[in-house]
Amino acid sequence: MTVGAVLYSPALRSDTDAMTERIVPLISAEAIQTRVDALGAQISADYAETGSLVVVSVLKGSFLFCADLVRKIDLPLRIDFLAVRSYGEATKSSGIVQIVHDLSRPIEGEDVLLVEDIVDTGLTLAHVIELLKTRRPRSLKLCSLLHKPARTKVEVPIDYLGFTIEDKFVIGYGLDGPREHYRNLPYVGVLAGE
Numbered sequence: 001m002t003v004g005a006v007l008y009s010p011a012l013r014s015d016t017d018a019m020t021e022r023i024v025p026l027i028s029a030e031a032i033q034t035r036v037d038a039l040g041a042q043i044s045a046d047y048a049e050t051g052s053l054v055v056v057s058v059l060k061g062s063f064l065f066c067a068d069l070v071r072k073i074d075l076p077l078r079i080d081f082l083a084v085r086s087y088g089e090a091t092k093s094s095g096i097v098q099i100v101h102d103l104s105r106p107i108e109g110e111d112v113l114l115v116e117d118i119v120d121t122g123l124t125l126a127h128v129i130e131l132l133k134t135r136r137p138r139s140l141k142l143c144s145l146l147h148k149p150a151r152t153k154v155e156v157p158i159d160y161l162g163f164t165i166e167d168k169f170v171i172g173y174g175l176d177g178p179r180e181h182y183r184n185l186p187y188v189g190v191l192a193g194e
């Protein structure tokens with residue numbers, strides 16, 4: 001028996017199995033790619049004088065967005081990754097952010113573009129930005145695919161924004177979902193009933 005046949009055996013399927021969940025598309029793959037093209041063009045123009053760029057993808061949520069975005073930036077750049085985990089209640093401004101995977105190289109004197117999947121309360125990004133500023137980059141800007149302004153706890157300036165969305169838990173296109181599934185969807189959606 002193949003592995004696939006075991007994974008998709010009806011006998012092994014629980015009530016919350018992916019097969020039983022319904023996803024309502026919110027932002028289509030085409031709309032995302034159109035927006036990514038525009039953001040890439042804008043970033044390329046804005047940094048044309050700067051010459052080079054360090055793109056920092058905040059994992060895991062931004063991995064697809066960042067992969068698409070960098071292919072639309074027409075400049076010499078290097079890519080680094082930062083993985084963070086938030087502790088405590090997300091609604092508390094004292095929420096602590098732990099670095100799970102740090103940048104591979106210093107960013108002192110560099111022009112850094114942080115790439116994030118979504119700015120929700122803003123708490124995670126506020127901490128990440130404070131931390132990265134202590135490393136004295138020449139400049140530090142933020143590009144986020146999504147913004148949920150209804151949930152803002154800390155104002156984080158977003159220099160490049162894909163889409164503003166309502167207060168709904170969204171999944172797909174790299175974003176976290178139930179059991180960490182659905183990151184591989186090419187579009188952003190909402191679970192039916194959310």
Ligand code: IMP
Nearest residue numbers: 061119120121122123124169170175176
């Ligand atoms: P914060 O509330 O702005 O600190 O959000 C922290 C992180 O939670 C974001 O960068 C996302 O990775 C994740 N997150 C927030 N809202 C959503 C959502 O609707 N779907 C999936 N992940 C989310």
Ligand code: MG
Nearest residue numbers: 058061117118
């Ligand atoms: Mg994130």
